[in-house]
Amino acid sequence: MDPFCAAVRSLIASIPTGTVATYGQIARLAGKPRGARQVSWVLHSQSGKYKLPWQRVIGVKGRISLPLHRGFFEQRRLLRQEGIDVDNRGSVDLKKFRWPGPGETLPAKKKGTGRAGP
Template identity: 55%
Template sequence: MKPFTENVVEIIRSIPAGKVATYGQIAGLAGSPRAARQVVRVLHSMSWKYHLPWHRVINAKGQIALLDDESYHEQRLSLEAEGVEIGLNGVIDLGKFQWKPSLHLK
């Protein structure tokens, strides 16, 4: 695994229950702020293999980015089960629920 990918996997594993992180936030913490799409790739290809809490990763607007109805609802239910509130318009309050790690991971 490449260092960026390893960092992304470790960062996603570190997101605590009841919190969310954005693709761009994870990319930045992993050392490549403009690599949000690579974070999507890592999630898509490695979530099951590494048992990642994929449901805690959302887009910069505070929304679930999945378009597939089944996956969208699975992510929404998983977040709500952890106490993450999702507004009527499908937006998560990043001020309240965004993970803010005290130490930057390397």
């Protein structure tokens, strides 16, 4: 098994309820800065098998990436069910719901403050 997949599963499983993360962020933390698409692949491939909270992973713009004819509505419903505010277009306010929140501890990985620099 690829360590990348394991890292992705672990990271996604560690996303707290009520928060969301982006594909690129997960990919970066998993060690593949350009592996955002592969994160999505791990999700739609193994989410059901490993019971992962796939709904907490969205695009970098805070927008649900699923096409309307796929699980878009289901993801929107699940996120709202967790208390995350999602508008009808599938947009989430990353400033409020992004994981890790400002000042929260990251699973041991560099990446300074991650926020507004000096």
